[in-house]
Amino acid sequence: MNPTSAPRISASALVLRKISSVLHPPLPLTPRESHTLLRAVQDSFRQSLTSASSADTSASAHLGSLLKMQPFAPTADAARRMREQRIKKYLVDPIAVFEEHVALGTASVELARSCLARYNDLGEGRVGDGGSRVLRGLVEAGAIRSPREFLDEVPLSHPLVMALVREGKGGVLVKWILERDGKDGIARQLVRQVEKQLGLERATQVFFEFYNRMVDTMADTMPQQLGTIGRELCRDARKTGRLPQPLLERLLATAEKWAVNRAEHAMILLRFGDDVKPGLRFFATIDYKPALWWNELPERRQQRYAQMGIELAQKCLAQENLKDAQAVAKMVSKRFREQLGVQSQQHHQQTEDVDGLLPRGEVAEHLDVFREMFKEAIQREEQVAADGLV
Structure with a gap:
């Protein structure tokens, strides 16, 4: 026997056990039957490695073909049942599906976007920590280097932002945005998205997350960045009547800070606060x-x-x-x-x-x-x- 084959066979056995345990439930074998099956697999690998010119390439190809054979490859009915189970799990607990792919090393930004979209569709009754879990999973999978980098992934940014806001992580989200980019319009875009998806109250709360972080360090630029948002929130509050009175009163009380000038401040209080x-x-x-x-x-x-x-x-x-x-x-x-x-x-x-x-x-x-x-x-x-x- 080729002396270099034994370590590869041992490693292949470990990989085989791991993969088979994930893709398929343990086979209902006795210890003796399991040992026999393992010996057969090892002999198969030994023969392949002995006759191949490239051991690494042959091992990979042989493992791939082996997993397509019985008892590793499920029957048509079993495959259908497995697909139905995966779909059901995705509909009920999409975040768990994403975490399974993180463990398997198959997680991607596109999968995260899909799972988050489904998570958000479940509504307020299913609010948990799904956004945070997906963010951790993306970092663990190497899809992004740090949590705030998800803002650069356009397909992912919207559903993940909505998930984090639903979970009460608006403060952290605003911190990342301000540290990442101070361009005008980013705060307004976020607040308008939140109002459209989650309602006026949540949007106003996000507005105050920006306000609290900018009132001391960015006081000079606050009117340019938050003035338009504040006026729009006041207008929508007056139009719809869907903003709790304490939040509306706080908006009006802080208008002196985010209004462009004294005239606008006076007009805001006149028109929206009588x-x-x-x-x-x-x-x-x-x-x-x-x-x-x-x-x-x-x-x-x-x-x-x-x-x-x-x-x-x-x-x-x-x-x-x-x-x-x-x-x-x-x-x-x-x-x-x-x-x-x-x-x-x-x-x-x-x-x-x-x-x-x-x-x-x-x-x-x-x-x-x-x-x-x-x-x-x-x-x-x-x-x-x-x-x-x-």
């Missing part, structure tokens, strides 16, 4: 700006301020705050005459002489509503005063 105080402070401040500041104010911003003033006055009236409503309306009419369609008497007369029409600005239609609201409010105030005198 709070007129920031808006009143803002308009009181800008009313004292010099004429040069007003002259250089861009047209687009003038339109926004005029619209904000109208909404602010309307909200003050709705809250029966007539004094502040009148003050805001007076300032807006004075500073944004063109935006409101208000013209000087001379210009008005010239326009009437030409075609009898008074051009109206983009938001001038609100003035008609204003006049009626002020008219009714003033009449009520005068009536209250008259009753008091009597």
Whole structure:
């Protein structure tokens, strides 16, 4: 016998035992029958190795052909039952299926994506640690070098992100994202995906994971990165009513940090929180700006301020705050005459002489509503005063 064959035969026997135990349940043999079978396999390998020019190649080929023979290869019925069992297990416990492939050395990114997609489809009633287990398995299998590298695998990133968020791992996920890449838009993309798949409440929680990590170290860039997300969450909360009140209140309370400027902060609290105080402070401040500041104010911003003033006055009236409503309306009419369609008497007369029409600005239609609201409010105030005198 070739003296170099014995170690290879011994190693082949160990490999055979391992593979057969995984692919097929133990054969129902007595110890003597098992020993006989093993001797037959060893003799078969010995003959193959003795007659082959390349022992390594021959061993691999011989093992492959051997596993296709009985009793290793299942019958057609047994193979069908095994497939049905694997499918059933995938539908019920896809993460366990993935871990089996990790143990066999056959795990891949594509398999992880498929198992995670099924795991996520099982719904909130089956929340566990599937995302974390898949992440550990991918590292163990060598598919990725470190957990955060899964973000580079486009087919995998979405289902794994959803799984980790469902499991309450949003904080770790956000940490990886901020450490990996600080580009604008990544936070917004993630929050929008979570809102679409898991709902507004989960999306807001992820938003605050970003906020908590950025509020101290990235305060200067926070408005650019989180401002749009914050406004969209407030808008969706107001539109759907599906955000718990404590989360909405926290959004509004932190708006001063993530809003682009004071005007936007005031508008957010006015529109989504019915709070007129920031808006009143803002308009009181800008009313004292010099004429040069007003002259250089861009047209687009003038339109926004005029619209904000109208909404602010309307909200003050709705809250029966007539004094502040009148003050805001007076300032807006004075500073944004063109935006409101208000013209000087001379210009008005010239326009009437030409075609009898008074051009109206983009938001001038609100003035008609204003006049009626002020008219009714003033009449009520005068009536209250008259009753008091009597």
